[in-house]
Amino acid sequence: GMRLFLGPLCLLLLLRPADAFAKKGVARPKAKSGTSSGSASKSAGGFGAKKGGAKAGTGAGAAAMRAIVRAKTDELQRSPRDPQRWLELGAVMVKMGEYAEAERVFRWGAALTPEVTTLSAAALTLGGDSEAYWHGESQAANSAKAAPVPAGGFESFQAPADILAAHDQADRSLHWAEHISDASKLGVVHRSTSPLIDRADCTWAIDATEAHAAASGGWTTARHVQAPTTDVPVSQVPALRDWFNKALSNDLFPMLAARYPYAISSADNLRVMDAFVVRYDAKAQAELPIHQDENVFSFTIALNNRDEYEGGGTVFEQLRTVGERAGSPFSPTILNADAGGIVAFPGKLRHGGNRVVAGRRYIIPLFVYVDANRSGKKPGYLLSSLDLPPLPESSARGLSRYATTTSS
Structure with a gap:
């Protein structure tokens, strides 16, 4: 088993300039794993924050968070190859509990700016080796129901x-x-x-x-x-x-x-x-x-x-x-x-x-x-609503820690 230290990576993502982590400069920050009980991140917010918060879109501050998302997406569409825009938007989505969106933001940003290893580190922290293994097409929380629990077994x-x-x-x-x-x-x-x-x-x-x-x-x-x-x-x-x-x-x-x-x-x-x-x-x-x-x-x-x-x-x-x-x-x-x-x-x-x-x-x-969002919205809703450059054929959607090749 493992525990990932998300708090330190949160600070790296939000406080350091994105270009400080380019391959020519600083080595890729690695999320730590394997900590025992009690060592969970206690960061106050941003990427990897422990706080769960209210369901996205409800409660105090929801309107302010939606305004922040609009501002960050506007900035991203104006400068889609600026890695800092991707890092900040992903951090906001984690703060809102929209983890499916956060992972997609980090993966898309990593594909467009492969020289900035912080984005791939963030994507791998959230998704690990998931793109190496079979998975279905994610559904919205209210669009499908799990199979009933079978008796016995x-x-x-x-x-x-x-x-x-x-x-x-x-x-x-x-x-x-x-x-x-x-x-x-x-x-x-x-x-x-x-x-x-x-x-x-x-x-x-x-x-x-x-x-x-x-x-x-x-x-x-x-x-x-x-x-x-x-x-x-x-x-x-x-x-x-x-x-x-x-x-x-x-x-x-x-x-x-x-x-x-x-x-x-x-x-x-x-x-x-x-x-x-x-x-x-x-x-x-x-x-x-x-x-x-x-x-x-x-x-x-x-x-x-x-x-x-x-x-x-x-x-x-x-x-x-x-x-x-x-x-x-x-x-x-x-x-x-x-x-x-x-x-x-x-x-x-x-x-x-x-x-x-x-x-x-x-x-x-x-x-x-x-692969779900706190709001219950279908994973992928955020990026699908934006006008973004197409991903290269060799994209970070296939990013994997261990596999030499990937499958879907």
């Missing part, structure tokens, strides 16, 4: 309401405080009781990843800072990514939307920020410390059965089973699954990797966000 758990309701930068445009009743009834952590992915496919995924690691210098161990895993990004293994993209489209995104119908209006709005095969080994990296992820939802796909190792699983600090009597205590809980099974949860919930004491455990963790 999952064991569901509640988390303390105060922890869930406290808005975190990981939540983006989602405010859990508005969904406490549904979250209590349906649960926020879900463990599948039967596989979603065929076991033979899981075995093939392990073999493909091990072969790739053997041919390319081994497993990575330093992609995350405070909670590093022994891993290989799915996007770096072409055959694995092709298989994974089909699973996203056919099984994984529909599953996630069905588990959180109150928070995900359509599976087409889901995006993978990062996905990677992790190897826990009793003789090497056997566990992962308690931490939080910097994304709206996380889930793990088990790639081998529990009888192939001892220990393991995802440990949560405070859970209780849905259906327990009111007032029942929350307690530490370890959740695991056999090959093809999943454990899904809000990324901000504190969790870790339980120690493997014998054998090897393989999983694919996914960091997922909802």
Whole structure:
């Protein structure tokens, strides 16, 4: 898991001249990841601000914010190749909770001004590796409804309401405080009781990843800072990514939307920020410390059965089973699954990797966000209303941290 330090990047974006980050001058600022609980950004506003604010377009100050947006878009259309205009508009959209618009602003600006690496850093901070993986065409919040939650197939758990309701930068445009009743009834952590992915496919995924690691210098161990895993990004293994993209489209995104119908209006709005095969080994990296992820939802796909190792699983600090009597205590809980099974949860919930004491455990963790705006408007509405230069063929809409090629 990881936590992104958005506050420092916010200051870089808003206070430094854009040309200070051109490739000829300063090296690209890197968003930090992997911090443990309590280290979330506490910036007062702008790009990466932790404050959620009122729903865009409502409440005090809404008219003033709309006026700021009009002023910034006017400036942008007058000077579309001025990177500072893109940086400022993107920061305003984050402040308003319009995260889908902010990501598009940063990506478009990065494509038009590729020499200014701050824009690509901002786009990657919000979107990660999302353009390397399959996703649908994003919908407005009121234009589609998620599939109904199917009966059976999952064991569901509640988390303390105060922890869930406290808005975190990981939540983006989602405010859990508005969904406490549904979250209590349906649960926020879900463990599948039967596989979603065929076991033979899981075995093939392990073999493909091990072969790739053997041919390319081994497993990575330093992609995350405070909670590093022994891993290989799915996007770096072409055959694995092709298989994974089909699973996203056919099984994984529909599953996630069905588990959180109150928070995900359509599976087409889901995006993978990062996905990677992790190897826990009793003789090497056997566990992962308690931490939080910097994304709206996380889930793990088990790639081998529990009888192939001892220990393991995802440990949560405070859970209780849905259906327990009111007032029942929350307690530490370890959740695991056999090959093809999943454990899904809000990324901000504190969790870790339980120690493997014998054998090897393989999983694919996914960091997922909802491509949505706080206003509920369809993603892309802002830029589609502007008269802007066309993007070059090699555009930042395909920007990706890890993949050498991208797919849609």
